[in-house]
Amino acid sequence: MQVPLLDLKPQYQALKEAIDAAIERVVTSQGFILGPEVEGLESEMAAYLGVPHAVGCASGTDAILLPLRALDPEPGAEVVMPAFTFFATAGAAWNAGFRPVFCDIDPATFNVTRATLEAAWTERTRCVVPVHLFGQMAPMAEIKALARERGSMVLEDCAQAIGARQEDDSGEGSVMAGASGDAGAFSFFPTKNLGGFGDGGLVTSRDADLAERVAKLRVHGGRQMYHHEMVGTNSRLDALQAAVLRVKLPHLDDWARARRENACLYHGGLDDVVEVKLPEVMEGNFHVYNQFTVRADRRDDLRAHLAEAGIGSGVYYPVPLHLQPCFHELGGREGMLPETERACREVLSLPIFPEVGKERVERVIAEIRRFYGYGV
Numbered sequence: 001m002q003v004p005l006l007d008l009k010p011q012y013q014a015l016k017e018a019i020d021a022a023i024e025r026v027v028t029s030q031g032f033i034l035g036p037e038v039e040g041l042e043s044e045m046a047a048y049l050g051v052p053h054a055v056g057c058a059s060g061t062d063a064i065l066l067p068l069r070a071l072d073p074e075p076g077a078e079v080v081m082p083a084f085t086f087f088a089t090a091g092a093a094w095n096a097g098f099r100p101v102f103c104d105i106d107p108a109t110f111n112v113t114r115a116t117l118e119a120a121w122t123e124r125t126r127c128v129v130p131v132h133l134f135g136q137m138a139p140m141a142e143i144k145a146l147a148r149e150r151g152s153m154v155l156e157d158c159a160q161a162i163g164a165r166q167e168d169d170s171g172e173g174s175v176m177a178g179a180s181g182d183a184g185a186f187s188f189f190p191t192k193n194l195g196g197f198g199d200g201g202l203v204t205s206r207d208a209d210l211a212e213r214v215a216k217l218r219v220h221g222g223r224q225m226y227h228h229e230m231v232g233t234n235s236r237l238d239a240l241q242a243a244v245l246r247v248k249l250p251h252l253d254d255w256a257r258a259r260r261e262n263a264c265l266y267h268g269g270l271d272d273v274v275e276v277k278l279p280e281v282m283e284g285n286f287h288v289y290n291q292f293t294v295r296a297d298r299r300d301d302l303r304a305h306l307a308e309a310g311i312g313s314g315v316y317y318p319v320p321l322h323l324q325p326c327f328h329e330l331g332g333r334e335g336m337l338p339e340t341e342r343a344c345r346e347v348l349s350l351p352i353f354p355e356v357g358k359e360r361v362e363r364v365i366a367e368i369r370r371f372y373g374y375g376v
């Protein structure tokens with residue numbers, strides 16, 4: 001029995017009729033750029049997340065770039081972000097004209113905290129980017145308090161955390177990822193929890209003015225054709241992608257439920273395996289498990305053993321951003337961010353996609369137990 005890390009085909013098969021009809025609707029209309037499908041998705045996403053403004057764009061990378069670009073950084077302006085994240089978080093900040101400054105993570109959750117961000121904060125910090133890694137939100141209340149005291153923007157990188165939420169002290173119960181900070185960045189890359197049939201992204205914002213600036217930047221800096229108030233770019237969400245995503249969005253919570261059930265199975269089956277440290281969920285957090293990421297003794301040997309047994313796994317991420325060759329000039333050195341560097345050596349992501357099913361999760365558990373010499 002093969003167990004892939006991710007298989008997108010069953011999700012398409014289950015929704016084929018509705019998705020094919022949505023695609024046909026767009027093709028028949030020949031309206032491919034923005035228009036009703038994109039507007040429909042934007043308002044449905046805003047309603048789902050409980051945020052006033054949502055602006056579709058071409059990718060998750062651009063969803064980080066556009067709100068940063070809207071800040072109009074002065075030379076030397078900095079953005080503080082974790083070094084333990086996908087490259088796009090830093091690449092987008094760089095391309096928006098900022099200097100990325102990397103901070104460490106909380107070893108329990110792989111996320112930044114107020115303390116780790118604060119350690120990297122300088123007078124030039126204009127924005128902090130909590131990345132809600134693997135599907136769990138970073139502690140937003142303390143991060144927002146820091147940003148408020150210091151006068152910087154909070155941009156949530158929600159690429160892996162659509163549908164995640166967190167209890168907050170506002171009295172409203174819980175807040176969704178992307179509705180807590182000043183702005184949020186989402187990705188519809190096919191492997192994310194809400195994936196399109198190609199690239200796509202979305203910016204959320206609680207600030208009408210920021211949303212307006214992002215909406216202009218995605219169409220070359222002017223809402224009226226041929227009138228440009230700023231220099232933007234072409235970063236529109238494709239109408240075909242929006243149509244597909246609108247079919248999928250109503251199923252997102254069911255898929256999150258299935259991912260969380262799979263996580264429960266792993267916890268039940270690996271609880272006594274001391275060589276494997278299972279993901280911790282911070283109190284008040286609703287984790288949506290874009291990845292189920294453990295820390296494993298002899299990680300690379302375990303990974304090879306699983307591969308031999310036909311089981312897919314992934315290492316997110318093997319090289320921290322402060323040690324990437326392209327950021328050499330920023331002065332990152334080994335030993336600077338110890339928890340990040342340790343995570344890079346220890347993490348392993350296991351199959352958790354909604355359709356993987358109990359039987360295949362149990363097979364993964366059995367192979368891990370066998371590898372460390374536990375009874376199955």
Ligand SMILES: *Cc1c(COP(=O)(O)O)cnc(C)c1O
Pocket residue numbers: 059060061062085086088089131157159160186187188189199200201
């Ligand atoms: C996927 C991802 C992105 C970028 O999204 P794209 O749609 O691939 O551009 C940004 N940040 C994180 C944490 C991601 O996982």
